[in-house]
Amino acid sequence: MALLQISEPGQSTAPHEHKLAVGMDLGTTNSLVATVRSGVADTLADEDGVHLLPSVVRYSANGDVTVGSNALSHATTDPLNTLASVKRLMGRSERDLTALEGYLPYKFTRHESNVPRIDTAGGAVTAVEVSAEILKHLRQRAELSLGGELVGVVITVPAYFDDAQRQATKDAATLAGLNVFRLLNEPTAAAVAYGLDQKAEGVTAIYDLGGGTFDISILKLTRGVFEVLSTGGDTALGGDDFDREIAVWLLKHAKVEIDAQAGQDHQLMRRVMKEARRVKEVLSTQQEAHISVRLNKADDFEITLSRNQFETLIEPHINKTIAWCRKALRESGVEPTDVENVVMVGGSTRTPYVREKVAEFFGKEPLTNIDPDKVVAVGAAQQADKLAGNNPDEEMLLLDVLPLSLGIETMGELVEKIIDRNTVIPVTRAQKFTTFKDGQTAMRVHVLQGEREKVSDCRSLATFDLTGIPPMVAGAAHIVVTFQVDADGLLSVSAEEESSGVNASVEVKPSYGLTDIEIETMLNDSFRHAKDDMQMRQLAEQQVEADRVLESLKSALAKDGELLSEDELAKIEQCKSILLAARQGDDSDAIKQAIQDLESDSEEFIARRMNRSVQQVMKGHRVEEFE
Amino acid sequence: MNVDLTQNYFELFGFSEKYIIDQEQLSEKYRSFQSAWHPDKFANANDQERRISVQTTAFINEAYATLKSDLKRSHYLLKLCDIEFNADTETSSDAAFLMQTMELHEQVEDASHAQNPLKELDRLSNELKAQQQMLISEFTMQFEKRELNVAKETALKLQFYERLTNQVRKKIEQFEEELL
16 A cells, blocks of 8 residues: 555556456356457466366365366266355355255355355365455466466456445455456446447346356446446356256157156266257257267167257247346336347357347347357456556546445334435445433444345345444434445445544444455465564565655655645654654554554545646546546 | 535535536536546555545535435525425425325325226326426525525425325336236
8 A cells, every 4th residue: 555656547657567457257157357458358268278267166175276177077076075156155144045055055064254154175165265266266367378467357246246245256356366446247347348338328238148147237328327227137047948958858859767856877967968068059050950869878869959949949948038138127117129239148148049039129139249258357357457547548437336225224124225226336325323212322233235125125234333422311412324335336334423523433243244354364374374474574564665655755745745734744744753763663563553643644635635636637628528 | 626525516516506507517527527536547546545536436426416316406405505304204384285195195096996007107107297397496486586494395395296206106117017
């Protein structure tokens, strides 16, 4: 953290240096990493030329962790230690698990923090840790092929992800040692990949059909604000259903009785499913596919499936997705004909019949020229490139909205909304509370997210205990609780008692997700440094930090010192000498404290400098140039 | 594009404190503020600068949302004139208006049970919109003449219409859901 170093907004400190930034698509089934090179965004392949990284992690008893296809190949032989689809678990509590049973055949262990842990041969792990392994793998791939350290990443999340799920994603990135520029909604990333953010206005539908999930999002662009009007979807609908339909059809024609329950011929089923998948892919380009599969020891069963027959088989599933599209449009108050662009995302949109039905419903051809598996990662990479400051001339402004309303619990287990969904973020809102008993010194606030009225229908995010309220008669204390949502959609809360100015301390107890301490412990564990080493390193780090802070303060004062009054200057000078003294000692905490004090006392100064620098950038330009 | 967090929203956007504002100018100014202050512009900055940028854009967003909404703008203007009220709990004390609200609630009920509820609710929704437009013109005049307490009554009426319109919209969505 460099105090007071101001770069001109939208520009990198060294304009000619290309900064390494990537977009990461952390998917349920597959993950990808992409970057912009010579102005073109593309995904990065591994040594074998493969772009898609299966989102699978295997934990072995000897402590080895494998990621991707190496892990996936053990899915059937070592299912309990080979973890797939953990995205479904991100930000979820023990209570949510029952709803996910069936999808995730893992052994869970109870833990006091409420975060479910999966028991593996390599120890109990959380979804955050598993995701961090995937992100780490992508990071290594990127750093290897780009030949340097990444300055930052943009990670995509589903538009409907709530605070806990977004926080979990960001925690995983922290754990993977990544600097997150921004969490970007997946449909927004897909729209960016097609350059739709450059247009003036319009409604875009993002149709995302993956292997096992379906999502539809309706986005509206108005003067640079990307608004998610509505989202919908089915977490158990996807291209895997197409494979299953073909397999069932095949077995029926071969007159093989399927008894999945007995699982009698697992090998046979795997052969059939594999063939079904191949046939599906063939039918994307051919009018018919020849099937040949060994059903018993004697001979191969042969049959031909036409595209028409295939389309009849999968029609019910596609109709279901269209019903979701209709619902999403209705919720957003948009007619199918109002939709200007339809973007196809997910491998299953390669099936021509899917494209046909989607085109028929929206009355226009969907956009398909970017690989539907890669489009989200490509959009994320473009945004990451802009955020890294690699295109100082390009105007960028991608505003996002809060996906779900934030509220607090009131009497009668009802939720009172404080920030409505679709409010442009960042947003800050203050809510006043008062005491209802004489001499009350503490109160508890329960924060929830969701659209429903009852507490039990919304997602519990956190419980805050406000303590240290000065004792007064009932109703006399006014506690202002400020809710702030940052550009990633993440919430933070602070509180103050108005009349006395006392800052009530806020203790956050996340209902889901990990506590900061847990994250810190995980980080420390992953360093595996001896305690002394850690202390030495901390001291060295703080000393370097102190030097940098002092140096930038010196240059800031030299450049913009006149922005300060004498009193203000004296105060900053005082903090500076305390820091100088601490810098000579060997107490890293004291140095850290002195840096923090200096930072908080110079906050106003920095705000003024930022104002001045913003103004200088704007000078000589007309407002319209920044439109 | 200086932002002073102690300014009121009208000052911030360079408007005089009047009810009718130039929406075009509002959007343009908003976008140039965002272009200068959005956290994405400070993706490479230090934590403190990023925090200030979040605070500043949050302020800009709040100001924009308040000025853009006819209802919120009316409440905010009154607050600036020291007319304090709690829009969540207070209602208009105009007896004739109260009668009218009861009638409107009945109409919503009737429409929900009509032969073709969707058509009736749509009609009602349009009527409510027209009523709101009238109240907006009334408020503009009253505020102009500094009849602040009368203007407050009008603002509370607007609040009622907004809530009722939302209720009607929810009902429409419910009926549409059933049609599926």
